[in-house]
Amino acid sequence: xxxxxxxxxxxxxxxxxxxxxxxxxxxxxxxxxxxxxxxxxxxxxxxxxxxxxxxxxxxxxxxxxxxxxxxxxxxxxxxxxxxxxxxxxxxxxx
Numbered sequence: 001x002x003x004x005x006x007x008x009x010x011x012x013x014x015x016x017x018x019x020x021x022x023x024x025x026x027x028x029x030x031x032x033x034x035x036x037x038x039x040x041x042x043x044x045x046x047x048x049x050x051x052x053x054x055x056x057x058x059x060x061x062x063x064x065x066x067x068x069x070x071x072x073x074x075x076x077x078x079x080x081x082x083x084x085x086x087x088x089x090x091x092x093x094x
Contacts, residue, residue, distance in 0.1 A: 014038055017051040023060065024082065031057045031064055031085045034072055047071075049083040061087035 014036075021035025033056055037047045047069035049057075057064035064085040072080045 015050050019050045020052045020056055021049070021080075021083065023056065026060060026091050027087070028090050029087050030067075031060050031087055031091070033057060033083045033085070034080050035083060037069075037079050037081050047081045047083070053083055054085075057083075057085040059092075061085065061089070061091050063088050 015038055019036055021033040023031065024034045025032040033049065033053050035049060035053050049066060049069070054064070054066065057066075064087055067084045067086050069081040069083045072078055072082050074080070
């Protein structure tokens with residue numbers, strides 16, 4: 001029973017490639033998007049942004065380049081990450 005509930009809970013945390021995140025910071029050199037972490041065991045590996053998160057970063061900063069992800073650590077039950085993108089030309093103006 002416990003393992004079945006665990007599998008269901010983990011499946012609910014599995015983002016799709018069209019899952020967007022929340023923009024939490026924009027500077028002259030970086031865009032940070034907070035978003036879900038793919039907890040599916042079949043996709044084990046480092047956290048990586050979805051295609052929708054990459055598109056969000058590129059809409060703010062053309063040519064945005066994904067750098068790294070850090071756990072957001074908002075609470076012990078928060079499994080989101082802050083996905084950091086380098087902004088080589090700065091964010092769009094206007």
